[in-house]
Amino acid sequence: MPLDIEMLNFLDSPNFVSLAALEVGQHFYWHIGSLKVHGQVFLATWFVMSVLIVASLLATRNIQQIPKGMQNLMEYAMDFIRELTRNQIGEKEYRPWVPFIGTLFLFIFVCNWSGALIPWKLIHLPEGELAAPTNDINTTVALSLLVSIAYFYAGFKKKGLGYFAKYVQPTPILLPIAVLEDFTKPLSLSFRLFGNILADELVVGVLVLLVPLFVPLPVMLLGLFTSAIQALVFATLAGAYIHEALEGHGDEHEEEHA
Amino acid sequence: MFDFDATLPLMAVQFILLMVVLNAILFKPLTKVIEDRSTLISNSQTGAKEGLEQVNAITQQYEKALIDSRRQYQSIIAKAQAEAQKTASEKIAAAQAEAVAARETATRELAAQKISAMAELEKQVDSLSQEIVNKLLVGV
Known part of the structure; x- marks a missing residue:
């Protein structure tokens, strides 16, 4: 369902067109066999992946006891991630989940x-535009489904079929809600990320369209902040869900006293 | 906006690939180096703590030895001083006694000499007076 915000076109004097135009729901389609994929998402994703891989290679190329430069930066990130995962999943079981989170x-x-x-806009695609891969619902849903799979995997691996006990654990009356949770978790995860990033980019886009210089800067800074927070929220919630699956309702108190 | 297509599963596959790659080139080596470092740090901390304890023990031992030897030398000094005092006073007493004895002997000798000299003098006075008498009587 392509939805254009070309209604803002009442502002379109020829001067504005070159500066900014908003497109939502237009995609740069690639056809693979009978399948359609969003090319702009993949291009941006490959860029992001190569950034991460290059940064990782630089960090671990010449690994040293006393970190320097890139290794120092990535170790800072690594410490942050380990801390986050440990806080969510707990000292005993967080290690295998560090790579995922x-x-x-x-x-x-x-x-x-x-x-x-x-400035993705400088690269012109035949259709659609390059942007953060996370402003495409496909990306966020893919990630949140992976989180769902991950916590089911965690639960089954720890407790086998006993994992289902958590659905009726305090009382069977809550069974529908417990089942519903498994659907709302990925839904809320994916829509939160998608909505925040898309909204941020739209707000910046609209402001740039209205007032091209300086005025959008605070909103862009806010956008940076929101983006960082959303990444943190997604990772934290993924950790929390995995923790919940590992703990279950039954032995929660046991764990607390241990 | 909500058009799902093959992008979704492909993104999931890509993400898993990224996770595998990052695990190999980022998470594993960094975790290893971080954990190695913290082991090293805690080891050397333990070592340093042990060393500090040893140093403290040795310092205490030395201090004790120092106090002991100080007490010892003080007692030695005191003993030596007392001995020296004793020797000195003994010697002084002996010297005094000797001096007194010498003075007494000298006094006694002096008195004896005085007596003998007096006797001699008397004898000489006697003989001289006899001679005077004789000479006077001869003239008469």
Whole structure:
């Protein structure tokens, strides 16, 4: 359902057109066999991935006991991620989940900031425009479905079929709500990220369209802040969901007293 | 805006690939180096703590030894002083006694000499007076 915000075109004097135009829901389609994919999302994603991989290679190319330069930066990020994962999942079981939560955080963070910091508009695509990969609902839903799979995997791996016990654990009356939660979790995760990033880019776009210079800067800064927070929120919630699946309702108190 | 298509599964696959790659080139090596470093730090901290304890123990031992030897030398000095005092006073007493004895002997000798000299003098006075008498009587 392409939805254009070309209604703002009443502002379109020829001067504005070159500066900014808003397009939502227009995509640069690639056709793979009978499948359609959003090319602009993939281009931006590959860019983000290459940034991450290059940064990682630079950081670990010449790894040293006393960190310097890129290694120092990535170790800072690594410490942050480990701390976040440990806080969410707990000292005992957080280690295997660090790569997942960490990749989520780094990927979303770099995606969001790339959308805010890199002048994608300078690169013209035949259709649609380059932006943060996270402002496409496909990306965010893919990520949140992965989170769902991850916490189900965590639960089943820890407790086997006993994982289902958590649905009826305090009382079977809450069973519908417990089942509903498994749908609302990915839904809220994906829409929160998608909505925030898309809204941020739209606000900046509209402001740039109305007042091209300086005025949008505070909103852009706010956008950077929101982007970072959204990455943090996504990673934190993913950790919290995994923790919930690992703990269940039954042995929660046991854990607290241990 | 909400058009789902093959982008979704492909993004999921890409993300998993990214996770595998980052795990190999970022998370594993960094985790290893961070944990190695914290082990190293805690080891050297333990070592330093042990060393400090040793140093403290040795310092205490030395201080104790120092106090002991101070007490010892003080007692030695005191003993030596007392001995020296004793020797000195003994010697002084002996010297005094000797001096007194010498003075007494001298006094006694002096008195004896005085007596003998007096006797001699008397004898000489006697003989001289006899001679005077004789000479006078001869003239008469």
